[in-house]
Amino acid sequence: MSGTVFDIVLCALILGAALAAVSGRDPFAAVVFFVVYGVFIATAWLRLDAVNVALAEAAIGAGLTGVLLLGAVGRLARLRETAPPARAAGPRLLAALAAGGTTLLLGWVFLTLPEPAGLHAEVGANLAAAGSENAVTAVLLNFRAWDTLLESIVLLAALIGIWALSPDAAWGGRPGMTQRTRAGGVLAQFGRVLPPIGLMVGVYLVWAGTKQPGGAFQGGTVLAAVALLAMMAGRIAPPRVSAPGLRLALILGPAVFLAVGLAALAAGRFLWLPPEHAYALILGIEAALTVSIAATLALMVIGPPQEAP
Amino acid sequence: MIGSATLYGLCGAALVGIGLYGFVSHPGLLRRVLAFNVIGSGIFLIFGAAGYRDADAGADPVPQALIITGIVVALSLTALAVALIVAHVRASGHGELPEDAGE
Amino acid sequence: MTGWFLAAATLLLLTLAGALWRVWTGPGRADRMMAAQLVGTGGVAVVLLLAAATDWAMIDVALVLALLAAFAAVAFVKAETPEGRGDPEDDDA
Amino acid sequence: MLELATDALTVALTAAGLVFFLAGTVGLIRFPDTFSRLHALTKADNLGLGFIVLGLALQAESWHAVFKLGLIWALALVAAGTAAQLVARTALRADEGGRPTRQAEGRE
Structure with a gap:
């Protein structure tokens, strides 16, 4: 009973935060509402018994989204963008009607969906041979490895797209801007205390991800957030986009994944993991993927190089 | 009594509507990126809730895995969109597209 | 105990609605940011109560939220410095 | 008997935590300016989380969980x-x- 009350209150907060984020007047407030929205959504995933998803949402919603969007609001304000005119009431009403209709339609479809058995049984029956006791990690790295391999390549493509937006003079330089902090100040101290703990938490999430909720995406996101903090606090500078070490870190994950897949092709099927080595292979792929995901996400949030090298 | 899956599924449907409204009604580009993300998380919520309708069996791991990849791809596209918006504003001085400027 | 933990988590969510009101009204950016900080800490507490009520594995989500709790605030103070890359404590920034 | 006493202590501690969170939110809403709101908020919500952590530590199923609670x-x-x-x-x-940070900024 009290579970239902909790769910209703949480849904109301989620909808309120979303409405404020898309319709409020102040763009800064909209971004803050969106960050808060991420915390609520992460909690909702816990109520749906999806701890793996909640971990990813918490790391992205609380960590990376805020850094990305608050930085963007600040940059746009400094560029003095002119205020766009507000839409007239007529088109807004039309938009509201269309959106309401879409919601009703989706709600009706959701309520009348046929009740399938789901894929629990299939996943459960093959879990022993998958190399991971965490069913979600088994799906990501073994049963649906194709998706995950292609996704790691999509991330690379997005980063290349972002880098392509750097001014010609800045190409080859460090992403973003040079950060300054007051030596011994609160920000510098925070940047010294937190990264070691964050490193530990990120590695723990990857390591534990084959037995309990966690994995390369969750751990990699935490590591990316921690790296961003160290950069904002002036502790480390991002590597130049042309640095060979950085390029290697970016392609390490997809490359190892692809190599394992091709080796499996020799044994019969692309991306097939032999059960007796599956655990070691998954851990190896995950370690490489974590490095690439962390590096790619952190560099994406920093943005393209702005200063001449 | 309504189950969690039903509630969050309907909440996801409402989020798609809210995001769609924001996307159409606001000309500001950064705002449209937020609205796009709200639509995305609404769809994820519907998907995840549909995989949890049999609470005794627990959450279906296959939708969960697809949602995790979806969340990370949504973040990377958001980062690309933000970089494009900053470049657009730097070049034009406007935070919206030309066809939305004079209404 | 499960019932109490869920009830406590629900009450906590209701107090967070008050923080959302402050994000909405502001008036300053600092006010909005601090209200978001309260939602972050409150969210950690809600997740901990859910973990106690249903499954202790959820505690890792609270750990991640607590670890990243100040990140938005740090990004905010950075973005508010004149060039977006200084330190609010730095007098020449 | 012992279990009953631990449960009662957990309820008392988490309830105390709730009161501090409530106090922080009331301060956030009611106090007149940015700095006093800041002051009310950080003290209240950290004490609130502290009491909830203490209360839950009594129920934790392993030392592992207690360590994580402390770290959090x-x-x-x-x-x-x-x-x-x-x-x-x-x-x-x-x-x-x-x-202007004290005035609402209506720019888009």
């Missing part, structure tokens, strides 16, 4: 202290420098 509280304390200090500095600078 320590991280939240550091985060809140840092955020409060930095945001206060930013609000102060904005006031001196003439950039």
Whole structure:
């Protein structure tokens, strides 16, 4: 009973935060509402018994989204963008009607969906041979490895797209801007205390991800957030986009994944993991993927190089 | 009594509507990126809730895995969109597209 | 105990609605940011109560939220410095 | 018997935590200016989280979980202290420098 009350209150907060984020007047407030929205959504995933998803949402919603969007609001304000005119009431009403209709339609479809058995049984029956006791990690790295391999390549493509937006003079330089902090100040101290703990938490999430909720995406996101903090606090500078070490870190994950897949092709099927080595292979792929995901996400949030090298 | 899956599924449907409204009604580009993300998380919520309708069996791991990849791809596209918006504003001085400027 | 933990988590969510009101009204950016900080800490507490009520594995989500709790605030103070890359404590920034 | 006493203590501690969270939110809503709101908020919500952590530690199923609870509280304390200090500095600078943070900014 009290579970239902909790769910209703949480849904109301989620909808309120979303409405404020898309319709409020102040763009800064909209971004803050969106960050808060991420915390609520992460909690909702816990109520749906999806701890793996909640971990990813918490790391992205609380960590990376805020850094990305608050930085963007600040940059746009400094560029003095002119205020766009507000839409007239007529088109807004039309938009509201269309959106309401879409919601009703989706709600009706959701309520009348046929009740399938789901894929629990299939996943459960093959879990022993998958190399991971965490069913979600088994799906990501073994049963649906194709998706995950292609996704790691999509991330690379997005980063290349972002880098392509750097001014010609800045190409080859460090992403973003040079950060300054007051030596011994609160920000510098925070940047010294937190990264070691964050490193530990990120590695723990990857390591534990084959037995309990966690994995390369969750751990990699935490590591990316921690790296961003160290950069904002002036502790480390991002590597130049042309640095060979950085390029290697970016392609390490997809490359190892692809190599394992091709080796499996020799044994019969692309991306097939032999059960007796599956655990070691998954851990190896995950370690490489974590490095690439962390590096790619952190560099994406920093943005393209702005200063001449 | 309504189950969690039903509630969050309907909440996801409402989020798609809210995001769609924001996307159409606001000309500001950064705002449209937020609205796009709200639509995305609404769809994820519907998907995840549909995989949890049999609470005794627990959450279906296959939708969960697809949602995790979806969340990370949504973040990377958001980062690309933000970089494009900053470049657009730097070049034009406007935070919206030309066809939305004079209404 | 499960019932109490869920009830406590629900009450906590209701107090967070008050923080959302402050994000909405502001008036300053600092006010909005601090209200978001309260939602972050409150969210950690809600997740901990859910973990106690249903499954202790959820505690890792609270750990991640607590670890990243100040990140938005740090990004905010950075973005508010004149060039977006200084330190609010730095007098020449 | 012992279990009943632990349960009662857990309820008392988490309830105390709730009261502090409530006090923090009331301060956030009612106090007149940015700096006093900041002051009310950080103290209240960290004590609130502290009491909830203590209450739950009594119910934790392993020492592992107790360690994590302690780490979570320590991280939240550091985060809140840092955020409060930095945001206060930013609000102060904005006031001196003439950039409006006290007024709503209606720009899009």
